[in-house]
Amino acid sequence: MTFDRRQFMARTAMAAAAAAATKMARGDVSLDVLDSDELTWDKAPCRFCGTGCHVMVGTRHGRVEAIRGDLKADVNKGLLCAKGYHVGGILYGPDRLKTPMLRRNGHLEPVTWDEAMDVIADRIEGDQAGFAIYGSGQWTIPEGYACQKFIKGGLSNNNIDPNARLCMASAVTGFLATYGVDEPAGCYDDLDVCDVLITWGNNPAEMHPVLFSRVMDRRSRGEKVELFDLGTRRTRTTDFADHYLNFTPQTDLAIANCIARELIARNAWDKDFVGRHCAFRKDTEKPSLFGEASSFKEYATSLDPYTFEYVEEISGVPAEQLRLLADRFCDPSKKITSLWCMGVNQHTRGTAMNTLIHGLHLLSGHFGTPGDSPTSLTGQPSACGTAREVGTLAHALPGGRIVKKEAHRAHCEDFWNLPRGRINPKPGTHTIAMWDNFCTPTDEGGSVSTVWVQVTNPGQTLPNLEKLFRGKAGLEDKFLIVSDCYPTATTEMADLVLPSAMWVEKNGIFGNSERRTQQWFRQVLPPGDARDDTWQVIAAARRLYDRGHEGMRDKDGDFIFTIRDQQGQEVPAWEWAHYYDTNVDRYLFEEYRPFARMKHKDLAPYDVYVASRGLRWPVVQQDDGSWRETRFRFSGFDDPYVADGEDIDFYHSKTGDGKAQIWFRPYVPPPESPDTDYPFWLCTGRVLEHWHSGTMTGRIPQLQESMPTAYVELHAADAGSLGVKSGDRVTVSTRRGELTLPAWVDGRGQPPRGSIFVPFFDERLLVNALTLDAHDPISKQPDYKKCAANVRRA
Amino acid sequence: MPTSGLVITLAEDSARRAPTLLAIERLPDIAIGQPVDGRYLPATIQADQPTTTKCIQTIESYAGVDHVAITWIGLDEPAPRPHAPSTQLESAS
Incomplete structure (x- = not known):
């Protein structure tokens, strides 16, 4: 039978409309009324992308039976995409992993959790320095935090990195290099008021459909939103674009430089904004995050070669289209929002391209008011909340701290009540290095001997898989532990498989692309013997503690994951039977929360998130005791950390003067381009x-x-x-x-x-x-978007 | 072709609903569901964007319509393609 996609979409749309109609007829969104369905409804962020839509989850008899868009949620206002409407189904695949399994004689055989914990402890005791954790932007905040504390505070080993390295590391370095601090200034509200939307190598119509629908919804109501789509192939987003700029891969840098050049040539750059809020910067000979100071004159001179004619020649974009895009940036009356995601980040010049987009907005003054914003999107639900904010990266500590700095380590050790010197000053292996190292024989320098993978599937998503993942085959002393919910390309290679609870089978907290922290509760039980990832880490830590491992003790000799209930009584959270005796998420989140304040990313208490559909940080307490979120960061009218009287204040400026950095970054050809053999x-x-x-x-x-x-x-x-x-x-x-x-x-x-x-x-x-595994030299993010290939009829 | 899911809130005055319902039903590209409480009408439109916009504006202009809420937007390809790999593989299997 052939599946008719059109019918599928129509049926899904009608089901959603009918559900909404029922709800409206009942007087909106009262949970009490909906309870009469015999379903119990509770909120949760969608499990999939970084948009952070909220769904309402309807459960009955211990199963998720219904999903609907959450009308109370600002992000999606009741709307969901095709994936979101089906999110409940992720729990009920027929092949859920339900019991721990250990590879013996080439086969995975069931073992008990007790045995599994012994295996993990043995691997750590056998080679603590060679132990690594590889996670993702799908870790909840408490999960990522527990892993951070376990490996950096417990094992004195910084070998932890998330797959977010493959996803938005260049966005992080772009923000850091520009503003001195990570994550967007604007938010999704920009999409509701912008006049011009620019998608830079981005296809939100498919990848972030609900956000794109917010813009399309405006158009459906007759509002004018002009869409420029810059891409290397036509996509669903292009179908809705007013202007499609098809560029040769890698030449997006030349286009950005061309627009900047034109702003200056027309004398249309915002001199007042730039003069008060920006400085100029350029690369050092050896690539570095902060480069060196430059001047406007030097910047303008560097842009000279990027004429329309030159950029048309190398990018393939007609000069006329480049002029049109320049026209919009030169027009201060237009509100311009830029969106980008993997097309810009998965790029050997990813950091550079991120900084150039920020630079265009800063140079033109299209920044800091609703609708004028450069906003990077994330692909995972907590790439921001966990990977970036908790800092589950090889060089980082929570709160924007880094392991290299003694003061930062000391601060973190104090927070965790650890003896001085516990945290290792040497950054661990980043993703590509970790897997390269893991797949290299030990006697050839491959010092990573064990990797514990949680909430991700590197066997499918790493670049150059034969080298970086399948290279493990035959290396007898290498050991792969995988916590997952289903068999994957990664579990195929695993030596120990741990069945995990997923999504609403556990408590959780995510942080989405617009700085919004979102909480949910466990609503159904996991199948079989599947258990929470946080529990798995705490249980492994406790096994080491019981064996006398010093790293699992704080400086008073107490277990580093001592969890207390709200009455202050210790809960043996390492025992699964007691794990839910208290809310471990709440405990860990409250322990983590002070870190967030260090970079003015203040979070509210856990219980405030329970009562909300997420809040965008910084969230600060008001005089009346309420908690206020921030929509527009660095903007005086909204951000509580902007100095009094300032319209804009980049208060984490790397230059210490409240200024953001406008970078010159040249176009550089890609590491691999089509040729005769691979055209x-x-x-x-x-x-x-x-x-x-x-x-x-x-x-x-x-x-x-x-x-x-x-x-x-x-x-x-x-x-x-x-x-x-x-x-x-x-x-x-x-x-x-x-x-x-x-x-x-x-x-x-x-x-x-x-x-x-x-x-x-x-x-x-x-x-x-x-x-290709070629990667950005600063962010270490690989380029999945361009390499040379051949095609022939099979 | 985009698919929009709508909830059309019909007027409180039930006498005005029947002719409005008939008029909506006659619009091209629209499919309607069962009204809830006689007043909340789920519907879908499958059409290109300008047609969808026009259709919504037409519905909004009816005296028997209080409000149109867009509850779902599906962004499918312009039309099912007979030679798309998905269908090829399915028919082969």
Whole structure:
């Protein structure tokens, strides 16, 4: 039977509308009324992307039975995307992992949790320095915090990194290099008032559909929002764009420089804003996060080569279109919001391109008022809240601290009541280094001997998989521990598999793309013997403590994860039977909360989030005792940390003068470009129906049937030259591997001639066996968006 | 082609609802569900964006309509493609 996508969308839309109609008829969103359905409803952020939509979860008889958009949620105002409406289904795939399993004689065999904890403790005691944790932006805040404390405060080892390194590390370095502090100044409210929306290598129509719908909703009501889509292939976003600027991969830097040059050439840059709030910066010879000081004159001179003619030549974007984009930046009456995500971040010049987008907004003065904002989006639900704010990175500590600085270590040790010197000053291995090291024989310098993976699937998502993941095969002294909910490409290689609770099977807190911290409660029990990831870490720590491991003791000799209930009584949280005797999330969150204040990212008490649909930090207490969120950071009219009387104040400025940095960053050719042997550009990415590696969405029949397999998008002319039509099997090869998959000509996305696109959601067709592991020298984020490939009929 | 899910709130005056319902039903590209409490009408529109906008504006202009809420927007491809790999693989299996 052929699945009719149009019917699928229509049915889903009608179901959502009918649910909303019922709710309206009942007088809006009263939970009491909805209880009469015999379903118990409670809030939760959606499990998928970084948008942070809230869903209402309807449970009955211990199962999630219904999902609806949450009308009380500012983010999505009751709207959900196709994935969001099906999010409840992620819990009920037929192959949920339900028991710990240890590989013996090549086979995974069931073991008890007790045995599993002994195995982990043995691995740590055998080689503590070689132990690593690899997590993600899907860790809840308490989960990430517990891992941070365990490895940095307990094992004195900084080998922890999240897959966020593959996702938004360049956004982090872009924010740090520009403002001295991470994360966006604006928020989603900008989308409700901007006149111009620019998507830089970004496809929100598929990847952040609810946010995109906020803009489309305005258009549906007759408002004018002009959309510029800059991309290397036409996407669903392009279908709605007023202007599509198709550029040759990597030349986005040249385009940004061209616009900046034009702002200066027309004398249209905002001299007052720049004079009061900005300084100029340039690269040092060796790439570094903060480079060195420059001047306006030097900046302007550096931009000289980026004429319309030159940039048209290298980018392929007609000068006329570049002029049009420049016109908008030169017009102070327009409100301009920029969005970007993986297209800019997964880039060997990712940090540079991030800083250039910020620089355009600063130079033109399109910054700091509602609608005027450069905003990077995240792909994971807590990339910001956990990876960035808790700082689960190899060099970082919570609260924007870094391990290299003695004062920061000391501060953290004091917070955790650890003896001085417990935290190791040497940064651990970042993602690429961690996996490279893990897949290198020990006698050849591969010092990472054990990796514990939680909430991610590196066996599918790392670049250059043969080298960085499958290289582990045959290395007998290497050991892979994987906590997950389903079998994946990663568990295939695992030596110990731990079944995890997921989403509303546990308490949780996420932090979304707009600085919004969101809490939810456990609503159903996990299946079989699956358990919370936080519990797994605490239990492993306790096993070490019981064996006398000094690192698991604070300076008073107490267990580093001593958890107390609200009456102050210690709870043996390492015993699963007692884990939910108190709210461990609340306890860990309150322990973590003071760290957030160090970078003016203040968080409210846990219970305030219980009563809200998330709040955007800094959240500060008012005179009347209430807690107020901040929508527009650094803006005097909204941000409580802006000095009195200032309209804008970059109070974490690296130069210490309240100024943001406008960078000059040159266009540099990519590390690999098409040539005679590999004449195509290969770009990889995501699709609407699946979320990242498809571990969850692949278990939802409606989504899986709707998009059952990966494919390669081809331009019609290239397909014609190859004698290929849609559905024919073609082989895509790069210098790292090859893959055979069906072609899609003139499909949903349309790459230009000489380019192809392959999504990465399909674990049977691992495109990351083909991708390049070249990465940004500052953020260490790899480039999944461009490498050279060949295509032939299979 | 975008799919929009709507809830059309019909007027309180039940006498005005029937002709309005009939008029909405006759609009192209729209499908309507069962009204809840006679007044809250779920509907979907599958059309390109200008047509959708026009359709919503038309509905809003009816005297028997109090409000139109957009509750869902699906961003599907312009049309089902007969040779898309998904359908190819399914028919092959």
